[in-house]
Amino acid sequence: MSSFDTDVPVLLLRLDPRPVHHGALGAVRSLGRAGIEVHAVAEPARGPLGRSRYLHRMHELPAGPVSHAGLLELLRNVSEGIGRPAVLIPLDDRGAIAAARLAGPLLGRYLLPAQPAGLPERLADKAELALLCRELDLPHPATALPADARQAADAAGELGLPLVAKWSRPWLLTPSAGLRSTTLVRTRDDARRLYELTERAGSALLLQRRLPGGPDTDWFFHGCFIRGGACPIGGSGRKERAWPPRTGPTAVGRRLPDPQVERAALRLAGHLGYRGILGLDFRRDAHGRYHLLAVSPRPGARFRLFTDPSSGLDVVRALHLDLTGRPVPIADDPLPFLAMTGSWLRGGLRRGAYRMRTAPPGSTPLPARPLPARPLGVSQRP
Template identity: 70%
Template sequence: MPSFDTDVPVLLLRLDPNPFHHGTLGAVRSLGRAGIEVHAAVVSARGPVGRSRFLHRSYDIPAGPVADDTLLELLLDISDRIGRPAALIPMDDRGAIAAARLAGRLLGRFLLPAQPAGLPERVADKAELARLCRELDLPHPETAIPGSAEQAAEAAVELGLPAVAKWSRPWLLTPSAGLRSTTLVRTPDDARRLYELTDRAGSALLLQRRLPGGPDTDWFFHGCFTHGGRCLIGGSGRKERAWPLRTGLTAVGRWLPNPEVERAALRLAGHLGYRGILDLDFRRDTEGRYHLLDFNPRPGAQFRLFTDPSGLDVVRALHLDLTGRTVPGPRSSPGRLFRAENYALLSAVAAAFSEWPPAGPLTVRAGRPGVERAWFAADDPLPFLAMTGSWLRSGARKGAHRMRGAAPAVPQPARPAPAHRLGAPQQP
């Protein structure tokens, strides 16, 4: 195991209210097992993550949007309680963007990667990402930004139905808005109605040409970078199962080398001078090109998949880098499997009813590295037990709510603006 500066604690920051975010638990366990004192500022401080024996202390973050000044006060108060400078690792896009904006006012309290101004917000913005891919000639789905409801309907038809609709800045969505970050629009009227909710969403609506999914089409890259966009540790993986099916988060993933995905990730990070942790999502089209779909400027939920035999992963590499320690060269361990137990179960059950012939069980071949489980750990069992109980109760409540039926949302018209189109770049 690398030599860590255990005098420097870590504060994990997550502003998203989801209590079942297994990536936060993975960071708590990874850093805690290395002897580092781990604190967490989360909306659901009493959730399953708070039960981990590797978490030193948790702090409540108010639910809903948090203004920068309010978050600054909270972080400074937490810093006072910790009593010494700590590394700050955001675990969601909102947290990463806010931390970058506040970085200059947190000097002396928290250690953060030195990023170009506004970079996390730029790469997390779906419209900016499309422009960035065009600049670098990286494959990206053809994208339109309509300026009116009629233009949205026309763009959906031109791109081909069904089309994918995304909100440019999904971290601005609130639960009260009743909107999803990504939606499949099947008719022009779907696109028209969705555009009319622009004011409620808080950011622009994007329409993209849909890339059909299927076996071996969904890939991701996780990495940690230092000065000049140099990669400290990273790897590509394939999404074996998702929840919801075909379009959701990684329920089961496997570490598999993919030179095209890795080259695209390294080229992008180097061009941006990116420093810190990132999570990229790709989809392969019918011509074999890998299109960049999402850029998340923080650890992905399944980051523990990319753990080398010495235990090095992206959060450990970042702590070493921020504390001035040498980050040893990583040793690749392809073949490892990641399984988020709750979502993998849902995915397997749903697939059994929707796929024919049904997909076979996912196994680890003899001689290959083993399985990284999101929740269960023999040395830290309480989060798994708490997740199971909370997840079942939450599922029962949601099921009852859906049976009762929710009141339909009332669209709020938005002021038309000129539309512009972002062309689909070609394979480098």
């Protein structure tokens, strides 16, 4: 096992008011068993997370919504209590987005991966993800972003019923809104009525062609990208069961190598310069294409599936090693994954060099095009 800098504690941050999932408890246990002092900001304090023997201290969130300024003050106060810089690991999308926004003001108090500003928010936004998949030519279900209720009904007819409706920024949903992040739409009127709840949801409504589920259709990737873009621990897996059934997080998963899933994850992370822990969810269609459905810029419930049996390394331990300047050991059987990484990076450098040679003098990259109200075409290449 690698030698951890046990003088550097960890603060786990979870802002989601829903019950803590088992991935959070796994992070506490993994880091605590490595001899690292683990703190957590989460609610409720009396839940499973707060009762773990490996948690040094729970710092409870105040009741109600926490503002940007309020979270900054809370994290500063927690830092004062810890007494030395700590690795900050968000455990949900809301926490990952908040931590990235506060990276500057928290400099010197917390250690965070260096990456482009606003990247976790871009990845967690479903509308941005649809644009990103088109930019990278990654398969993604045909998606429409209606501008009014009539367009929502029309898009439902064009995409085909039943279809999937998603709120583009699900972390903005509050329990009082009474809305689910994902809904199955069965009629045009359902789509129209759902659009009329946009203001309550706090973000745009997306309508997406439904990909049928079934055995062997739901796949995922989980990994940690460190300095230089390497991914020393991670890989692909298949979701066997979910809770709630069919729509919830992975309850039972299996680690299974899949080149298409791993190649897509490397393309995405390499293109964006992503650093830190990353989870991706895919659904395989009847033609064998893996459509990217969601990206999570933080540890997920299944990260312990990718623990290296010889070193005990997992994504949260790898991140702590990397951010504290310790070497991150290469995981078991890395050669196929490293070969794939090298192939993708070499291809990316060649394409970048070609674009620089052929770009007109003084030109700048075009911004991403807005997502149209009409359905996007589905990419054909994995």
